[in-house]
Amino acid sequence: MTTETPDETIAGTPAPGPAPASMDVDRALEAIFMVADEPQxxxxxxxxxxxxxAVVRQGIERxxxxxDGLAEGPGGRPSVRRGFELREVAGGWRIYVRAEWDPLVRDFVITQNPSRLSQAALETLSVIAYKQPISRGAVASIRAVNVDSVVRTLLSRGLITEVSTQAETGAILYGTTDLLLTQxxxxxxDELPKISPLLPDGSEGFDDLEALR
Incomplete structure (x- = not known):
């Protein structure tokens, strides 16, 4: 990986705010990635x-x-390859499960953690099903509420997936999975009931997803 000296910056970078001189950049980045819903x-x-x-870029590289298990750990031993990875997607960085562990995680979420979907999750799933591919922001606009946690739930249950990114904004676009059809x-x-393209605030169309509860 390429590195740059700490004093290198790119045009348009906001002036850094105050931060503790002793801040561990790598650990601070980890903390942010653990709660980030979108690539940063x-x-x-x-x-x-x-x-x-440049300092942040070097921290990400580390x-x-x-x-990936390529760094030098204690005693000169190589670090352990984790079950997750830090991946660059849509112009930003985010933590993802490694591809080889996807089947295990999917099985855990579906069979070992079969919690019921809330009404909010059912309504958000309905919006995505009828309007896909659709961004999180567009779903929030239709429902007039924040849907971040609900989208995370639907992703963890394997009912929706990231299908592409919006060219203009880089926003992730979501769609439903084959698991939804099975459920x-x-x-x-095409077999979903026909409803208004505007998905009004009423419950019309949402009751058809009650089978997931």
Whole structure:
């Protein structure tokens, strides 16, 4: 991986805010990635940490090597390859489960953690099913509420997935999975009941997803 000296910056980088001189950049980045719902750009991370972009980039490179088992650990031994990875997606960075562990995680979420979906989750799932591919922001606009936690729940249950990114904004676009079809007992989305394209505030159409509860 390429590195830059700490005093290198890119045009348009916000001026770093105050931050403790003793801040461990790598651990601070980890803390942010653990709660981030969307990929985080270098500029956004640099602003949050109050550090130059180059310093943040170097911290990310160290984390990538550490998670991939390529860094040097205690006693000169290589670090352990983790079950997750730090991946660059849509112009930003985010932690993802490694591909080889996807089947295990999916099985755990579906069979070992079969909690009922809330009404909010059912309504959000309905919006995504009828309007896909659709961004989180667009879903929130339709429902007039924040849907971040609900989208995380639907992703963890394997009912929706990230299908692409919006070219203009880089926002992640979501769609439903084959698991939803299986749960509803239909062969394709064409079999969903027809409802208004505007998805009004009423419950019309949402009751058809009650089978997931």
């Amino acid at each position: 750009s270098l500029v956004a991370l640099a602003t949050a940490l109050g550090r130059p972009v 984390l990538v090597e550490d998670y 509803l007992g239909i062969n394709s989305l």
